[in-house]
Amino acid sequence: METSLEEVKKQVVEDFSLYDEWLDKYEYLIELGKALENYPEEKKTDDRLIKGCQSRVWLDYWVKDGRIWFSADSDAIITKGIISMLISVYSGRTPEEIAGDDFGFVEEIGLKENLSPTRANGLASMIDKIKAVAAENVQS
Amino acid sequence: MLVEEIRKSFPGLAGTVYSRPLVYFDNAATAMRPIRVISKLEDLSYNHNANIHRAVHRLSAEATEEYENTRDSVQKYLNARSREEIVFTSGTTAAVNLAAFCFGESFIRHGDEILVSEAEHHSNLVPWQMMCERKGAVLKKLPIEDDGTVSLDVLVRMLTPATKLFCVAHITNTLGIENPLKDIVNICHSKNCPVFADGAQGIVHSRTDVQETGVDFYSFSGHKVYAATGTGVLYGRKELLEKMPPYMGGGEMVGTVKFTGTTYAPLPGKFEAGTQNINAIPTLVPALEMAEAMRDTELEKYCEGVSEYIFDALTSNPRIRLFGVPRGAQKKAPIFSFVVDGVHHEDIALILDKMGIAVRSGQMCAEPVMDRFGVTGMVRASLAPYNTMEEAESFIRALERAIKMLS
Ligand SMILES: Cc1ncc(COP(=O)(O)O)c(C=O)c1O
Numbered sequence: 341m342e343t344s345l346e347e348v349k350k351q352v353v354e355d356f357s358l359y360d361e362w363l364d365k366y367e368y369l370i371e372l373g374k375a376l377e378n379y380p381e382e383k384k385t386d387d388r389l390i391k392g393c394q395s396r397v398w399l400d401y402w403v404k405d406g407r408i409w410f411s412a413d414s415d416a417i418i419t420k421g422i423i424s425m426l427i428s429v430y431s432g433r434t435p436e437e438i439a440g441d442d443f444g445f446v447e448e449i450g451l452k453e454n455l456s457p458t459r460a461n462g463l464a465s466m467i468d469k470i471k472a473v474a475a476e477n478v479q480s
Numbered sequence: 481m482l483v484e485e486i487r488k489s490f491p492g493l494a495g496t497v498y499s500r501p502l503v504y505f506d507n508a509a510t511a512m513r514p515i516r517v518i519s520k521l522e523d524l525s526y527n528h529n530a531n532i533h534r535a536v537h538r539l540s541a542e543a544t545e546e547y548e549n550t551r552d553s554v555q556k557y558l559n560a561r562s563r564e565e566i567v568f569t570s571g572t573t574a575a576v577n578l579a580a581f582c583f584g585e586s587f588i589r590h591g592d593e594i595l596v597s598e599a600e601h602h603s604n605l606v607p608w609q610m611m612c613e614r615k616g617a618v619l620k621k622l623p624i625e626d627d628g629t630v631s632l633d634v635l636v637r638m639l640t641p642a643t644k645l646f647c648v649a650h651i652t653n654t655l656g657i658e659n660p661l662k663d664i665v666n667i668c669h670s671k672n673c674p675v676f677a678d679g680a681q682g683i684v685h686s687r688t689d690v691q692e693t694g695v696d697f698y699s700f701s702g703h704k705v706y707a708a709t710g711t712g713v714l715y716g717r718k719e720l721l722e723k724m725p726p727y728m729g730g731g732e733m734v735g736t737v738k739f740t741g742t743t744y745a746p747l748p749g750k751f752e753a754g755t756q757n758i759n760a761i762p763t764l765v766p767a768l769e770m771a772e773a774m775r776d777t778e779l780e781k782y783c784e785g786v787s788e789y790i791f792d793a794l795t796s797n798p799r800i801r802l803f804g805v806p807r808g809a810q811k812k813a814p815i816f817s818f819v820v821d822g823v824h825h826e827d828i829a830l831i832l833d834k835m836g837i838a839v840r841s842g843q844m845c846a847e848p849v850m851d852r853f854g855v856t857g858m859v860r861a862s863l864a865p866y867n868t869m870e871e872a873e874s875f876i877r878a879l880e881r882a883i884k885m886l887s
Contacts, residue, residue: 362498363834367885370827394842394857395826415856416824417886418831 345437348429349445356449365449369421376424379413390469393462395419399427401473407432408477410470422451423466430470438474443467481776486866489514489770493866500836503871503878508653508681508815508862509840510703516766521708524759532758533732546762551748553765557772558698558715559689564747565721567714568761572680573603575699575714578751579676580607582724583697587644590616595638595673597648598624598852599655602845604647604678622646624852628655628804632663639671646675650682650698654846654860655804656815658686665694674720680704684771684864685813690715707767708760714751721747728753774865783865786872787814790861793876794818799883803853814863817844823886825857831882832859837875 343351359365379398388398395416402409410427414420429445430438451463487493492512495502504512524546530539532547547568555563569575588594594608598621612619622638625631630648639646646668651658661677668675674696679688683700690698697720702711716724726733726744730753735743744750791812794802799821806812820828829841840860843850850857861875 363831366831366834370885395824396856416826418827419824 345429345433345441352425352429353445353448366418369418369425371421372424372428373414373417373419373421376413376420377411379411383411384413390462390465392465393419395462397423397462397466399423399466399469399473403435403477407434408438408473410473419462422463426466426470430474435474435477435479438470439478443471481773481779483779483782483866483868486774486779487868489516490866491515491518497836497838498834503837503867503874505861505863505867505871505875506838506840507684507864507867508704508860510709511684511706511864512866513708513763514706514766514770516770517707517763520763520766521760524762529759531755543758547756547758550762550764553768554713557688557768558713559691560715561691562718565690565715565718567716567721567748567751568756569699569712569714570710570757571701571703571712572601572678572699573607573701573712575712576603576676576678577607578714578727579697579699579716580611582727582751583645583676583720584611584615584617586724588612588615588617591642592617592644593620593640593642594618595620595622595643595646597622597630597646597659598848599628599630599652599657600647600649600846600848601653601678601680602847603680604649604676605848608645608647617644618642621848622648627807628652628657629806629808629810630657630659630664632660632667635664635667639668639673641671643671643673646673647678648675649678649680650688651679651685651813651815652804652846652849653681653815654817654844654849654858656681656685656813656817656862657804657806658682658811658813660810661693661695665696669694674717681813681815685815686811687775696720702760702764702767705767706770708757708763710757711760711764713764718747721751726750726753730754732756779865782869783814783863783867786863786867786869787812789869790814790816790863790872790876797880803849803858814867815860816862817858817860819855819858820883820886823883825855825859827886828859828879828882831885832875832878835874835878835881837878839875 383400384398388400390397390399395414397414399412410431412423412427490512528542530543532544551563551566554566596605596608609619648659665675676697677695679698679700683705696717698715700713703709733745733750733753794800800818802818825841829839832839842857
């Protein structure tokens, strides 16, 4: 039995709740960033860049057996941690699942209000991009 | 004067972020405001709120007096020859745009050249670029040296008979280098080229004497020198301002208005169309008094110590590359922009923020400077005289910790 999207999100929120201090939450994000698998250099193209972030974030995806798979990279490690956290949740889900999700768990982690305004935009842009990819691939 | 005394005047410094004491090192973006500035703004809003110049009633006379007295204070502060040379604007950006548009209209023809230093804030670059496009003039870059300074030899070489203006920061916002305005002006004037100096940082960290330096234009923002936001000044030499057409049309800037034609008010009214930021402009008075007071010998010595400490810590770490370290005699203001080998500038700023330290990261509105040094951005710690040694130490400790976390 695969874990449901809800369960995965709940797990992420729980993981972050282990850290009381903001600094520790960031330390955790840095770890997630460092652990993100090698993203191929040749896919660091402008059309894969997510617009609206202070640092550069590339997002690549492919669809296989009706599910969307993401891979990503960034030149800033915290941003990389955030996108890593997002794709760990949404990679391998169906377009319908992603498109129908409210991404509310991000606020539960508290990331949204705690990131600087430009960064908050970056986060919003990442979420928008993932949503847009899902919407494009929903079977009508 | 002791730094502790000064700090009591700036309530914003006492704040905490994430339950840690705030270390505010983003002063080059905007400075904290002293109580006297806040009270002035309040006093004007409560007790002297009326539109200026226009009415005969008592309140209007009071407001006008506050506003026009401010012009006298600024004139004195800059040592301008006359009060008519002081034009109030909403800030540096507005001042440069005004100057660029009006100077362009009067003095720039097709094929003329405007020389702009490479180390400028976008505010002292883009308006000139727009004007050049409009007038068919050529925008030329004066390349800066590896240490961030403007070379006078290069300046001499770049000035041509077609150069109609040289635009340069008094102190640059990324590198903190103080440019030798007097020498620059001497060189430029010997070739009949006026000088526009962007004083947004210079007004904070240096003495500004427009007569002694001989600059033709000087601009600054109130909010960077402890006044309220939405205030600023364009100083222009009277002979030039008089030849320049108005910028915006509207109330206040006129002599007589008929449908057949309008005459314009004399200086400086000609450039102050519409209702100005009348409640806020007078905060420039206590703000500049504060700036003056902080030029106290004892405090300056203390600040130098703080600066030296940061400078030494940044330059002794082999992973840190500090930009704008003058090899020659140029002075450096306490504006420290750097990158850390292998670590993104934004990551550093985010981690420092979590430790209560406010710094800037990114291009700092000076993309050509980033390109010049081959980086996508920098981290900038910019200090004001109210910053303490303890804050500096906590910044360096936090920076070291951030580097460790991010490596
Ligand atoms: C050197 C310099 N010029 C211009 C500006 C623009 O100032 P303002 O945004 O207040 O108009 C700044 C401030 O960021 C600056 O540091």
